[in-house]
Amino acid sequence: xxLQQQVSPPEFALSDVAPSRLVGVxxxxxxxxxxxxxxxxxxxxxxxxxDLGIDLTQVLEAAEATGxxxxxxxxxxxxxxxxxxxxxxxxLMIGVGAGTPTDLRRAGATLARRTTNADAxxxxxxxxxxxxxxxxxxxxxxxxxxxxxxxxxGPRDRPVGRIAIALTANDEERAAxxxxxxxxxxxxxxxxxxxxxxxxxxxxxxxAEQAVTAAEAAGLKTTVLDEKQLAERGFGGVVGVGQGxxxxxxxxxxxxxxxxxxxxxxHVVLVGKGITFDSGGLSIKPGQSMVTMKRDMTGxxxxxxVMAALPDVDCPLRVTGLLPIAENSVSGTSMRPGDVxxxxxxxxxxxxxxxxxxxxVLADGLAYAVDKLDPDVLVDIATLxxxxxxxxxxxxxxxxxxxxxxxxxxxxxxxRAGERVWRMPLSEEYEGKLASKVADxxxxxxGPGAITAALFLQHFNGGLPWAHLDxxxxxxxxxxxxxxxxGPTGFGARLLLDWLGQxxxxxxxxxxx
Numbered sequence: 001x002x003l004q005q006q007v008s009p010p011e012f013a014l015s016d017v018a019p020s021r022l023v024g025v026x027x028x029x030x031x032x033x034x035x036x037x038x039x040x041x042x043x044x045x046x047x048x049x050x051d052l053g054i055d056l057t058q059v060l061e062a063a064e065a066t067g068x069x070x071x072x073x074x075x076x077x078x079x080x081x082x083x084x085x086x087x088x089x090x091x092l093m094i095g096v097g098a099g100t101p102t103d104l105r106r107a108g109a110t111l112a113r114r115t116t117n118a119d120a121x122x123x124x125x126x127x128x129x130x131x132x133x134x135x136x137x138x139x140x141x142x143x144x145x146x147x148x149x150x151x152x153x154g155p156r157d158r159p160v161g162r163i164a165i166a167l168t169a170n171d172e173e174r175a176a177x178x179x180x181x182x183x184x185x186x187x188x189x190x191x192x193x194x195x196x197x198x199x200x201x202x203x204x205x206x207x208a209e210q211a212v213t214a215a216e217a218a219g220l221k222t223t224v225l226d227e228k229q230l231a232e233r234g235f236g237g238v239v240g241v242g243q244g245x246x247x248x249x250x251x252x253x254x255x256x257x258x259x260x261x262x263x264x265x266x267h268v269v270l271v272g273k274g275i276t277f278d279s280g281g282l283s284i285k286p287g288q289s290m291v292t293m294k295r296d297m298t299g300x301x302x303x304x305x306v307m308a309a310l311p312d313v314d315c316p317l318r319v320t321g322l323l324p325i326a327e328n329s330v331s332g333t334s335m336r337p338g339d340v341x342x343x344x345x346x347x348x349x350x351x352x353x354x355x356x357x358x359x360x361v362l363a364d365g366l367a368y369a370v371d372k373l374d375p376d377v378l379v380d381i382a383t384l385x386x387x388x389x390x391x392x393x394x395x396x397x398x399x400x401x402x403x404x405x406x407x408x409x410x411x412x413x414x415x416r417a418g419e420r421v422w423r424m425p426l427s428e429e430y431e432g433k434l435a436s437k438v439a440d441x442x443x444x445x446x447g448p449g450a451i452t453a454a455l456f457l458q459h460f461n462g463g464l465p466w467a468h469l470d471x472x473x474x475x476x477x478x479x480x481x482x483x484x485x486x487g488p489t490g491f492g493a494r495l496l497l498d499w500l501g502q503x504x505x506x507x508x509x510x511x512x513x
Contacts, residue, residue, distance in 0.1 A: 007147045007155050009189050010112070011162045012138055012182060014174055018047035019122035019166035023085050027160075029092040029111050029123040032060065032067040033099055039067035041093070043167050044124030048091065051083055060093065069103045070110045070482065071095035099128040101136035105418050106482040108137040109144025113480070115160040116145075127167040132416075134168065135181035139418070139494065142185035143483040148196040183312030184417075184497045187305035190214065191490025194301035195475075199277035199294045203247035204325040207276055207297060211304035211323055215254045218308040225251040233344070235324070235368070237360035240341040240351070242326030244281060244334030249326035251365075252300075254307040256319045266506050267318040269375040270307070270496065271365035273358045273382030274300030274325035281328050281354030282336055295488040296358070298475050299382040300325055302492040306500070309493075313501035320373055324361035328354070340439045344368050347459065350436040353444035358384045359453050360443060363460045370462030377406060377509060378466040380457065381492050383475040387449030394478060397421040397491055398470035400454040405508035406465050409499055417494035418483065421469065426458060427451055465510035469495075 019028045031042035039060050041049075049056045054075075063073045075091040094110055097103035107125050115121045126137035145159030168174060194202070194210060212222045227248035230239050235251060242249030258265055275296040279285060285293070300323040307321040335341070339351045341360065345367035349360065362380050369375055388398045397414070399421040401407035407423050414421040430452050433445035441459065445452045454468050474491040477484040499505055 006193060007149065007158055009142045009186065010145055010160050012178060013162065013164050014168050014170035014178060015164050015166050016169050017166060019044045019124045019164070020048040020051045020088060021084050022122040022164055022166060024087050025085060025120045025122040025164060026087045027090045027092065027115055027118055027121045028088060029094055029121060029125055031096040031107070031125045031128050032065060032071070032073070032093050033128065034067035034095070034097055039065050042096065042124070043127035052077065056093065065093070065095070067095045067097065069095050069097035069106050072110060072114055094125060096125055096128055099133065101129070101132045101416070102418060104129065104133045105136040105140035108140025109483040112141045112144035112159060116157045118160045120162045120164065121160050122164040122166050124166040126165055131174070131177040134165070134174070134177055135184070136418070138178065138181035139185040139188070140483045143188055143485070146189055146192055146485045148193065148487070180313050180501065183309040184494055187309040187493040187497060188490045190305040191298065191301040191493045192488050194304070195295040195298045195488030195490060197294070199327070202276050202294065202297070204242065204250040204274070204276055204327060205247065207274060207300065207325050208250040208252045208323070211252050211254065211300070214304060214308040218311055220307060221255040223253040234342065235344050235364045236342040237344065237349070237364040238324045238326050240335045240339070241275070241328050241357045241360050244331045245327035245329035247327055252323040252325065254304065254321040256307055256310045256315065258316050258318070261316070262318060265316060265318045266376040267320070267374065268377045268379065268500070269320045269322060269369040269373055270303045271322045271324070271362055271369065271378070271380040272299035272301070272303030273297065273362055273384065274323045275358055275361070276325060276327045278328045278355070278357065279330050281357060282330060282334050283354040284330060285355060292476050295475055296383050297325065298471065298488060298490065299380070299492070302381055302490060302496065305490070305493050306496045309497055310500060313497050315500045316503065317500060317505060319500060320369070320375070322365040322369060324365045326361055328357045343460070345371055345460070347441070348439040349441055349443050350439035351443050356444040356453070358382050359456050362457055366457065366460040370460070370464065375464060377506060378461050378464050379469065381469040381471060383472040384470045385450045385453050385472050387447065388470045389473040391424070391450060392422055392473045394473055395420070397474045398450055399423045399467065400426055400470070401467040402426060402458065402461070403465035403467070403510050406467050406510070409505060409509070410467055410495065413499035414495045417498040419491055419495040421495070424450060424454070426454055431455055
C-alpha cells in the first residue's frame with residue numbers, strides 16, 4: 001500500500017486580505033469571542049458584514065450564540081453576484097472563547113470538520129492572536145482533518161484542500177511560524193497515519209522503510225540493523241520479542257545535526273517502542289484487547305516523525321532517534337514465560353509475562369544509546385502499560401523522570417502543544433518487586449504497573465538524565481474531540497517538537513548545564 005494514496009492534510013497560505021474578499025473562495029470563517037456582555041465578533045467580521053449588508057451581531061443573537069470555543073453559527077449566502085468574491089456561499093462564525101492557543105487549536109479543528117470536501121476556505125480565526133495562536137490554529141485545522149481509508153474507491157470524505165489564513169501578513173517571520181506549525185502538525189499526522197496502517201502491511205521491515213524514507217527526505221542519516229545483525233550485536237530484547245513472528249525485527253537509527261554549532265551542541269537520544277502488532281505472545285491477550293494493537297508502535301512512529309521534522313523547527317541540539325521494531329506474535333518459536341534473555345549490554349531479564357514486551361525492546365535501545373552514542377539526555381516514548389490508562393484516563397499521558405528540570409521542560413511543552421502529561425513517581429519502595437531468583441530483574445513484577453515498568457527501564461539509562469513517556473493512556477482516542485480523531489492519536493509528536501524547538505531545551509538539566 002502506498003501512503004501517497006491516503007488522505008492528505010490541508011494546504012495553508014497567508015493573506016493580508018479580509019476573508020470575504022478573497023476571490024474564488026466559497027466558504028468564509030470569522031471568529032467570535034466570549035465577552036462580558038455577550039459574544040464579540042472578531043477580525044474580518046466588519047468587512048464581511050459590509051460586503052453582505054447584514055448585521056452579523058443580530059444573527060448571533062438570533063442563534064443565541066455565546067462565543068464558546070467550537071460553537072458554530074452558520075449563515076448560507078445567496079445573491080453574491082455583486083460582490084468582489086462572487087463565489088461566496090457559506091459563512092461560518094466560529095467561537096474562539098478567550099482566543100488562547102488552546103481555543104484556536106480547537107476552533108481550527110472545528111473549522112476542518114465543518115468544511116470537509118470543500119476546495120478552499122478563507123479564515124480570519126487566527127487573527128485574534130499572536131504567532132502561538134497562528135500555530136495552534138494550523139495544528140487544529142490539520143489534525144481535525146485527519147482520516148484513514150483503505151476503501152476500494154477511496155475515502156468517503158476528504159479534508160478541505162486549502163485554508164487561506166486571512167488578515168495575516170505574508171512576511172518572513174510569519175512564514176517561518178507557518179512552516180514550523182505545518183511541520184509540527186504534519187509530524188503528528190504522520191504518526192497517526194503509521195499507527196493506523198494494519199499490521200498485515202505494517203511489518204517491522206515496512207515500518208523501518210517508512211522511517212528511513214521520511215528521514216532521508218529531510219536530509220538525515222539513517223542506519224538499519226536486520227535480525228542477524230541484532231543477534232550478533234546482543235540486542236536480546238528486540239530479538240527475543242520478535243523471534244515468534246514470521247516478519248523479523250529491525251532496529252533503526254536516525255541522526256540529526258543542527259546547521260550551526262553541531263560540534264558543541266548537546267545530544268539528546270529519543271527511543272520509541274515499535275511493536276507492529278502485540279498479540280501478547282504466549283501470554284496471549286483477550287481477543288478484544290488485540291483490536292487496537294496495530295498501534296503499539298506509536299512510540300516509534302512519533303520518534304520517526306519528530307526526527308524528520310527537526311530541520312523545520314530549527315532544533316539547536318544533536319538528536320538521535322532509535323526505533324527498536326518487532327512483532328510480538330505466537331508460534332512455536334515464540335519467547336516463553338520463564339525464559340531468560342540477555343539485554344544489550346549484558347543485563348539479564350526473566351520473562352515471566354511475554355505481554356510485557358515493550359520494556360524489553362526499549363531497554364535495548366536505552367542501553368545501546370548509553371554504550372555507543374554518549375548522549376546528554378535520554379527520552380523514551382511508548383504505549384507501554386494498561387495501568388497508565390487506569391491511572392490517568394484517555395486525555396493525559398504519563399511522565400516519569402529522574403531529573404526535575406527535564407520533567408518541567410516536558411510538562412510545559414505538553415501544555416503548550418495540547419498534549420498534556422502528568423508526572424508520576426519513580427517510587428523506590430517498589431524496586432524490590434523487580435527481583436528475580438535467576439536473573440537481574442523480572443519483566444512483569446506486578447502493580448503498580450506503570451511505576452514498576454518505569455523502574456525496570458531506569459536500570460538501562462546509565463545514570464543519565466532520563467524521561468519516560470508512557471502514552472498507553474492516550475494511544476487511542478475513543479471518539480472525535482476537537483483535534484483528536486477517533487483511533488490512533490500519534491500523541492507525543494507535538495510535545496517533543498515543541499521541546500526540541502526551544503532556544504534552550506536542556507536549560508538546567510543534569511550534566512547538560
